[in-house]
Amino acid sequence: MKTYFVQIAIDIPLFKLFEYSWNSEQLGQEPEIGLIVEIEFGKKKVSGIVYEINSESISKKENSAYTIKEVIQISPCPRIKDAELKLFQFASKYYLRPIGEVVFSSIPSDWKKPVNWPKLQKSIKKKENLGIKEAIREPLTLTFNEEQDKAIEALINLSKEGKYSITFLKGITGSGKTAVYLEWIKRITEDTAKQCLVLVPEINLTPQLEQTVKNICIGKEVVILHSNLTPSERNYAWWKIQNGVGQIIVGTRLSVFTPIKNLSAIVIDEEHDNSYKQQDGMRYSARDVAIWRAADLKIPVLLCSATPSLETWDKVLKKKIDLLSLSKRAKPGATIPSIEIIDIKNEVNQSKFKNLGLCDYTLEEIKKTALRKKQSLIFINRRGYAPILTCHACNWKSECKNCSTWQVFHKISGKNKKPMLQCHHCGLIERIPEACPECGNQDLRHLGVGTQSIEENIEKTLQELRILRIDTDVTRSKGSAEELFQKIHQQEVDVVVGTQMLSKGHDFSNVETVVVVDIDKSLYSYDFRATEKMYAQLVQVAGRGGRGDNLENSKIIIQTAFPEHKIFNAIKDENLYEFYNELLEERKIAQLPPFSYQALVMAESKNQTMNEEVLKGLKNFLENIGNKNNGCIIYDPVPRSIQRVSGVERTQVLLESTDRKKLQTCLEKILDYAEAQKSKNRSIRIIIERDPISF
Numbered sequence: 015m016k017t018y019f020v021q022i023a024i025d026i027p028l029f030k031l032f033e034y035s036w037n038s039e040q041l042g043q044e045p046e047i048g049l050i051v052e053i054e055f056g057k058k059k060v061s062g063i064v065y066e067i068n069s070e071s072i073s074k075k076e077n078s079a080y081t082i083k084e085v086i087q088i089s090p091c092p093r094i095k096d097a098e099l100k101l102f103q104f105a106s107k108y109y110l111r112p113i114g115e116v117v118f119s120s121i122p123s124d125w126k127k128p129v130n131w132p133k134l135q136k137s138i139k140k141k142e143n144l145g146i147k148e149a150i151r152e153p154l155t156l157t158f159n160e161e162q163d164k165a166i167e168a169l170i171n172l173s174k175e176g177k178y179s180i181t182f183l184k185g186i187t188g189s190g191k192t193a194v195y196l197e198w199i200k201r202i203t204e205d206t207a208k209q210c211l212v213l214v215p216e217i218n219l220t221p222q223l224e225q226t227v228k229n230i231c232i233g234k235e236v237v238i239l240h241s242n243l244t245p246s247e248r249n250y251a252w253w254k255i256q257n258g259v260g261q262i263i264v265g266t267r268l269s270v271f272t273p274i275k276n277l278s279a280i281v282i283d284e285e286h287d288n289s290y291k292q293q294d295g296m297r298y299s300a301r302d303v304a305i306w307r308a309a310d311l312k313i314p315v316l317l318c319s320a321t322p323s324l325e326t327w328d329k330v331l332k333k334k335i336d337l338l339s340l341s342k343r344a345k346p347g348a349t350i351p352s353i354e355i356i357d358i359k360n361e362v363n364q365s366k367f368k369n370l371g372l373c374d375y376t377l378e379e380i381k382k383t384a385l386r387k388k389q390s391l392i393f394i395n396r397r398g399y400a401p402i403l404t405c406h407a408c409n410w411k412s413e414c415k416n417c418s419t420w421q422v423f424h425k426i427s428g429k430n431k432k433p434m435l436q437c438h439h440c441g442l443i444e445r446i447p448e449a450c451p452e453c454g455n456q457d458l459r460h461l462g463v464g465t466q467s468i469e470e471n472i473e474k475t476l477q478e479l480r481i482l483r484i485d486t487d488v489t490r491s492k493g494s495a496e497e498l499f500q501k502i503h504q505q506e507v508d509v510v511v512g513t514q515m516l517s518k519g520h521d522f523s524n525v526e527t528v529v530v531v532d533i534d535k536s537l538y539s540y541d542f543r544a545t546e547k548m549y550a551q552l553v554q555v556a557g558r559g560g561r562g563d564n565l566e567n568s569k570i571i572i573q574t575a576f577p578e579h580k581i582f583n584a585i586k587d588e589n590l591y592e593f594y595n596e597l598l599e600e601r602k603i604a605q606l607p608p609f610s611y612q613a614l615v616m617a618e619s620k621n622q623t624m625n626e627e628v629l630k631g632l633k634n635f636l637e638n639i640g641n642k643n644n645g646c647i648i649y650d651p652v653p654r655s656i657q658r659v660s661g662v663e664r665t666q667v668l669l670e671s672t673d674r675k676k677l678q679t680c681l682e683k684i685l686d687y688a689e690a691q692k693s694k695n696r697s698i699r700i701i702i703e704r705d706p707i708s709f
């Protein structure tokens with residue numbers, strides 16, 4: 015046995031591998047790419063992954079005084095397999111992040127410290143010995159309708175072919191998409207060697223889905239993966255998946271990187287959902303990574319939604335993605351709610367409406383719904399009591415000290431449930447001033463509505479009703495969201511007020527009336543995706559109504575001052591064809607995604623001018639290396655839409671190209687520039703983001 019030199023990737027933000035020597039005799043085996051090992055880095059003992067093997071040292075050649083440290087030991091982690099290494103390499107290159115960071119994002123973080131290894135192994139053994147006592151379940155068997163049958167058959171044929179395919183299952187809300195893909199997965203996993211990955215957008219969606227998966231796929235080991243698991247839960251889940259024991263994996267975006275022994279199919283539920291996009295660290299899209307992974311493994315991938323992203327829909331139209339459709343609600347007795355657009359133009363200036371945020375008609379309908387023993391759901395995308403506190407005399411506003419945004423007025427805040435001002439960006443919490451900090455006037459007023467004020471208004475006006483509020487302020491502790499959703503399922507409440515947490519995926523059986531308030535700002539937004547996002551949100555929210563028996567009065571009430579906006583016609587018949595064609599046409603004319611590819615280069619520091627200088631330098635840099643017009647448009651530096659967060663000034667440059675490869679080449683050059691800037695000036699952070707969805 016001999017000595018080798020291995021290049022190791024570590025979880026640090028440096029685009030560099032580190033050389034160590036490998037004493038095969040001492041380590042008991044020859045080196046292999048993908049092994050996780052213990053090394054000394056600086057003075058710390060850390061985990062690293064073997065990424066390259068050489069028989070001679072590279073660093074010694076360059077610098078003979080260099081002493082090369084030895085790999086200390088091999089971890090008990092299974093070796094990262096070639097297919098996964100390829101996946102990590104792709105993500106590292108495409109999203110321009112160091113490989114070590116990508117690899118270690120796929121492993122529970124406790125494994126990063128070698129001192130933990132024995133403890134982690136012990137905990138896995140303990141859990142294995144304990145065995146899981148799964149409750150005995152009544153299998154949920156559905157008689158599928160014709161469309162569902164057709165979709166299932168088509169999918170089964172695809173998985174039999176054993177090659178890459180990409181299919182979009184378009185189904186109106188409640189049309190039984192979940193039932194279809196679960197039946198498919200159940201059939202695939204009848205072969206006990208096979209594993210399937212189901213990606214879901216939100217953590218709070220998984221409890222109900224977990225039960226449904228277990229009731230349909232009886233006897234299969236279902237593993238749930240999301241960021242709210244305890245470290246020991248995550249560790250065991252990851253272990254089971256790697257070893258092929260967990261056959262069905264239901265997880266949020268991070269699970270897309272999990273090593274899976276025999277991955278045979280991927281489902282991306284609610285594929286349009288923005289939470290598939292990671293917005294910090296490695297800014298990846300789990301949907302796009304999942305599709306790449308499926309193509310690489312030559313397995314089928316299924317995207318599902320009632321409201322596809324325009325990117326996906328464009329590919330459907332171009333026949334790059336196959337289409338399967340479900341056009342009816344699946345449950346016998348379920349209805350499609352009627353849509354009522356309520357014009358509030360005449361009411362917005364009336365003090366009654368201003369105080370309540372709800373018009374008389376809406377209140378009346380909520381009351382009638384409760385009298386019929388049905389539930390109402392009020393959707394407002396803003397938590398807190400009111401978005402701004404203001405002084406009537408001098409026009410002072412509750413601006414955050416650290417950010418270029420307003421602090422939100424919370425009437426109930428923290429454990430003591432006291433009124434406070436909260437910044438939703440930096441988290442700054444302050445007492446409500448007794449008088450205006452500028453002019454001393456004591457008459458401070460709040461502007462606009464939030465979940466808390468709507469809740470309070472209904473409590474006051476419809477006293478006999480039982481009300482529940484669901485937003486992240488009340489669901490912060492683990493498991494509490496689940497408890498609250500149970501209250502809705504068990505008919506313990508008449509009216510639910512909540513944020514978008516309410517809108518996705520929930521299968522409520524007694525919601526008759528759905529009310530949507532305060533959406534007008536998003537209808538005319540600078541964000542070119544605003545209409546698409548709003549459409550998806552409205553259809554999803556509307557889709558929570560009329561899902562059970564005896565809900566023929568089911569209706570969706572949308573309060574708006576712009577009833578003529580084209581979005582409302584599109585929602586009325588859940589017919590997206592025409593509406594999407596129109597949106598695509600607009601994007602085509604403006605050469606916006608999906609007709610071009612975008613990236614952001616962002617600079618963050620305490621100094622806006624410095625940010626701009628550095629970003630301006632970027633253009634010169636590209637010109638100097640002869641890259642001026644390499645098929646990319648590079649726009650001028652501008653402040654981000656929220657310019658300052660936590661005292662940090664944020665500036666961006668947008669890059670656009672109709673050619674993905676050209677954009678990639680350009681970004682790789684920019685990465686060199688960013689790295690050079692970083693070593694010159696430590697007070698500035700440069701971030702590159704592919705395919706951004708918010709600006």
Ligand SMILES: Nc1ncnc2c1ncn2[C@@H]1O[C@H](COP(=O)(O)OP(=O)(O)OP(=O)(O)O)[C@@H](O)[C@H]1O
Nearest residue numbers: 156157158159187188189190191192193344345519
């Ligand atoms: N063939 C069927 N017969 C009876 N009930 C069905 C059938 N298919 C699905 N269902 C039921 O209809 C309800 C909605 O189905 P599912 O959740 O699969 O729809 P979905 O299209 O995924 O909905 P959404 O997009 O709104 O989340 C569920 O309660 C499900 O059990």
Ligand SMILES: [Zn+2]
Nearest residue numbers: 414417437440
């Ligand atoms: Zn702030």
